[in-house]
Amino acid sequence: MSLLETNNLSANYGLFQALFSINLRVEDGEAVALIGSNGAGKTTLLKSIAGDLLSYGNAVSLEGTAVGKLPAYVRVSKGISLVPEGRRLFSSLTVEENLLLGQSSKRPGPWTLARVYDVFPVLYQVRRNMATALSGGQQQLVAIARALMGNPRLLLCDEISLGLSPVASNQVHDALKVVLDEGVAVLLVEQNIQKALKTSTRFYCMRKGEIVLNGNSATADLDEITREYFGVYA
Amino acid sequence: MSAILESLLNGIFLGALYAMIGLGLSIGFGVMNIVNLAHGDFMILAAMMSYGISAWLKIDAITTVIFVLPLMAVLGYLLQRFVMSRTLGSGPLPPLLVTFGMSIVLQNTMQELFTADTRVLPSSDALSGGSLGVGGVSIGLLPLLTTVVTLAVFASLELMLRRTSAGRILRATSDDRSTVRLMGLNDGRVFAYASALVFALVGLAAVFYGIRSPFTPASGPERLLFAFEAVVMGGLGSMWGTLLGGIMLGLAQMLGEYIHTGYGPFTGHVAFFVALLVLPNGLFGRSIK
Numbered sequence: 003m004s005l006l007e008t009n010n011l012s013a014n015y016g017l018f019q020a021l022f023s024i025n026l027r028v029e030d031g032e033a034v035a036l037i038g039s040n041g042a043g044k045t046t047l048l049k050s051i052a053g054d055l056l057s058y059g060n061a062v063s064l065e066g067t068a069v070g071k072l073p074a075y076v077r078v079s080k081g082i083s084l085v086p087e088g089r090r091l092f093s094s095l096t097v098e099e100n101l102l103l104g105q106s107s108k109r110p111g112p113w114t115l116a117r118v119y120d121v122f123p124v125l126y127q128v129r130r131n132m133a134t135a136l137s138g139g140q141q142q143l144v145a146i147a148r149a150l151m152g153n154p155r156l157l158l159c160d161e162i163s164l165g166l167s168p169v170a171s172n173q174v175h176d177a178l179k180v181v182l183d184e185g186v187a188v189l190l191v192e193q194n195i196q197k198a199l200k201t202s203t204r205f206y207c208m209r210k211g212e213i214v215l216n217g218n219s220a221t222a223d224l225d226e227i228t229r230e231y232f233g234v235y236a
Numbered sequence: 237m238s239a240i241l242e243s244l245l246n247g248i249f250l251g252a253l254y255a256m257i258g259l260g261l262s263i264g265f266g267v268m269n270i271v272n273l274a275h276g277d278f279m280i281l282a283a284m285m286s287y288g289i290s291a292w293l294k295i296d297a298i299t300t301v302i303f304v305l306p307l308m309a310v311l312g313y314l315l316q317r318f319v320m321s322r323t324l325g326s327g328p329l330p331p332l333l334v335t336f337g338m339s340i341v342l343q344n345t346m347q348e349l350f351t352a353d354t355r356v357l358p359s360s361d362a363l364s365g366g367s368l369g370v371g372g373v374s375i376g377l378l379p380l381l382t383t384v385v386t387l388a389v390f391a392s393l394e395l396m397l398r399r400t401s402a403g404r405i406l407r408a409t410s411d412d413r414s415t416v417r418l419m420g421l422n423d424g425r426v427f428a429y430a431s432a433l434v435f436a437l438v439g440l441a442a443v444f445y446g447i448r449s450p451f452t453p454a455s456g457p458e459r460l461l462f463a464f465e466a467v468v469m470g471g472l473g474s475m476w477g478t479l480l481g482g483i484m485l486g487l488a489q490m491l492g493e494y495i496h497t498g499y500g501p502f503t504g505h506v507a508f509f510v511a512l513l514v515l516p517n518g519l520f521g522r523s524i525k
Contacts, residue, residue: 052418084418092407103405103419109420
């Protein structure tokens with residue numbers, strides 16, 4: 003049984019349908035990349051999985067249990083954590099306070115404040131700074147670490163290298179490798195296709211609210227991805 | 237000389253009372269983005285509660301806080317959980333309309349139940365009429381106690397917000413409610429607890445205000461107005477701004493009364509008007525979003 007499965011998952015914003023019958027799965031401990039252009043529905047899909055958008059019961063299931071109707075705060079306690087697009091750190095809280103808020107679900111597991119500081123020593127140095135006063139790359143690390151404090155089994159990452167320098171972007175992806183070594187499954191939304199394929203074992207490519215291509219990241223055909231990404235068939 | 241000094245001191249004491257009433261408004265707006273138009277009427281309701289309890293148990297009104305505070309907190313929790321929660325999520329208008337409606341319903345229900353009579357909360361003469369003479373200036377015991385309690389409440393709330401996990405959650409919710417959900421917290425319950433806190437503060441302010449000045453079931457809106465002026469002068473959502481705003485308003489009112497009895501509310505409104513012109517965002521802007 004897969005860790006995460008979506009069954010004909012659809013989503014609407016009013017009359018606008020953003021997702022059409024999405025079927026996707028993530029196995030335990032696996033890294034899966036979700037690629038696609040702006041407006042393809044990647045963020046909507048992650049929000050539906052995290053519970054920021056509600057669907058019907060078995061449209062989203064975690065280890066065979068239907069969670070599609072559960073609000074986000076319940077899904078966190080079941081092991082689904084989202085690193086939201088744009089980081090969304092709490093601006094009146096320090097780094098450490100942001101991290102502590104991440105353990106509000108009280109889900110047990112290996113990630114504690116000490117463990118996070120051990121893995122990301124740079125966060126220990128800035129722990130008393132206001133979170134939104136950090137550099138973009140450091141803020142992204144805080145956002146990832148904050149989600150880890152909930153001890154997720156599945157970490158959803160939305161555009162975690164967007165707007166970062168190449169160096170910071172590499173650091174963020176290195177952090178993801180640590181997370182994966184820990185046995186946490188990752189579903190990664192990424193604009194940089196090559197980077198996405200390098201970090202993941204499988205990928206899905208989305209366009210206009212549908213999955214148009216999927217396969218193994220190692221054997222992916224870049225030309226084919228580019229075609230499906232833009233929907234241009236020469 | 238001592239007369240004007242007394243006026244200034246009384247202004248500060250009165251301002252502390254306005255700040256205590258305004259604090260609930262400030263938290264409600266800062267954390268939940270709700271402006272409760274029935275804030276003043278709930279304060280009158282709490283004062284009625286205090287009146288009833290003190291008559292029933294034959295105790296000093298000041299002692300009734302031990303009953304009024306928890307009762308109001310429970311009322312605040314239930315009201316947020318089951319009524320106000322339904323008004324959120326579709327813009328600022330629904331909560332305004334619902335609290336406006338509650339204000340009218342409360343005023344009329346209280347008038348029906350308790351008549352339109354003017355009441356004062358009964359308290360011992362030593363407290364309500366007593367005063368200390370310091371160097372020719374007489375300081376009322378009740379206003380002094382009110383001010384000390386107000387300062388203690390502000391300080392302990394500051395500690396709670398900065399040092400405890402509950403305070404951390406309140407600040408985070410004030411920053412970004414939907415991200416709080418992603419941390420595994422039920423934001424509806426966070427709001428309900430915040431509302432319980434607000435209502436407990438309303439209960440506390442009600443007892444002090446009720447001993448100080450007479451009230452009727454229709455006094456709520458006027459008191460809301462003063463509290464509002466304190467909050468806006470201090471800066472929406474800023475806790476310490478509310479304290480300073482309240483003191484500015486109290487000073488302005490007392491200086492007005494020093495010039496001519498009956499000028500008090502007028503000079504208070506003038507000060508508010510001038511403050512709005514000079515500092516439209518209030519003294520401390522929006523430090524809590």
